[in-house]
Amino acid sequence: MREIREYNMNGTIILGVDNGYGNVKTAHRVFPTGIIKCDSEPVLSKEYIEYDGAYYIIGEGHKGFVADKQEDDDTYILTLAAIAKELEERGLTEARIHLAVGLPLKWVQAQRDSFKQYLTRERYVSLKYRKVNYLIEIVDCTVMPQGYAAVAENLKDFKGMNLLVDIGNGTMNVMYLNNGRPIESKSWTEKLGVNQCFIRIQNRIMDRTGTKLPDEIINDFLRYGDADVSESYLSAMKQVAEQYVQELFQKLRDYEYNEDLMKLYVMGGGARMVEMFGKYNTDRTTFNHDICSNAKGYEYFCYMMLRQKN
Template structure:
């Protein structure tokens, strides 16, 4: 077995050989973004709750069978873990994510997969190796997801930096900018100069969308005499307002406005010039900033596709290595 590492453009990879020769089967390339509330691929999205079950569910929807155990994947949001490597949850999510991407691409069978994933920019040096080793199982992986059996080797695992990946193919002629990645639990802020990410000018703060969700639930309870469901909040953010109870809308709007104000206040605190710097909002909170951010202008862009990091991992793998 041989290993290789390439840290250009925030990547680290592992390669696996079968005996003395690499299997010549063309590997399928899969990119996954392991979020704190969901897992995204280039084409798929699902919530990240992992529920072990000791019975046969009514349907195969979300059913993962691995090493003699059954799990329901999705159907809710996982509570925040201290790290993504502390238990098997994110590896099980990886199996489900690969399976869903293969299904989307209508690939029924493959014996080799290359996996591209990421870690937060500010934790890249500390977490990339551990996350790669956590994901990269050298033995053949065999499991069933939603009634379909999969069996393949992970030939390669590459880890990139979140936030930068989301804008790597979107910078155009902007040589200098700030990328603001608004995720479920954190806000990452990255400076880019001459299209190169500045390691020493990157920040992570606990200003995630979940804080807004919890505030909205708390404020809604005495006003509408129930806890506003997260589904209604996320539907509102996605623009599916017709599915949201009319009583909830003013409370949701107030909570999201407070969130946008908090994001802009934090950016000003770290000397981000909202009126003149090129700023790209990405992540789940980008849609909130587009609607509720008070500072508007040609210098501000919004990447509202929550799959942007996964798409960026694949872009970096194909164009940078």
């Protein structure tokens, strides 16, 4: 059994949830950002929660990109599912929770308060996951900057000038670190996540062949750089991926990235794409492929903030 690193403050568990546009992540669980509401108990799926008189199949379907995660109840329901899955991992069915979550770098200031209110709308929550009852008390919520929180514990390792790039499904977050110190005036959020590559692959194949490529095949390709399809399809997907990564690097150069003057640290679901299809200096580029890094970082960062306050 893997070790669970738990941050606890006065009997309250600090629990990180990374509400990504492609996947929802906790420190130890990952599942697709998909949700289907049902009026009756699902027959085939076991991945559902029962909450407030309805059933929600988790991880099915696909939620499109939205800049405001509070525009419907989906993110709230997915957060409850994430809490239940993480508590299951920890062998708990009841817990006091301080939620530790994040938003893209340049959206935190504008959306922090409303996102906190959105996620703490109910203090006491009762739900059922895998036919097990969970009783959760959400005592508070801290909203942090995505990307930066993931490296907060290791800032001392970032010597000199570093460019931190967090490529998610919906957005790419970019931040400069000078000897581990973030430069707030040099941080940006771009809608250039992996989903852009997904859409372009789908369109390229449709334009060339008239065939709608199944989502599962594209997702496999984005994850592994390969897929069990004919060479003509695979070649077309690789061309799109290479063009997408080239665009990523061009955007970084627009923000004054120079590999001779700084190191590059790439994380998030898109890090694999950059590693497979990008052209970069291997000696000055680091890839972090742990897609739970933000969720883990939220817990650590939140714990340190609360400890400092206390």
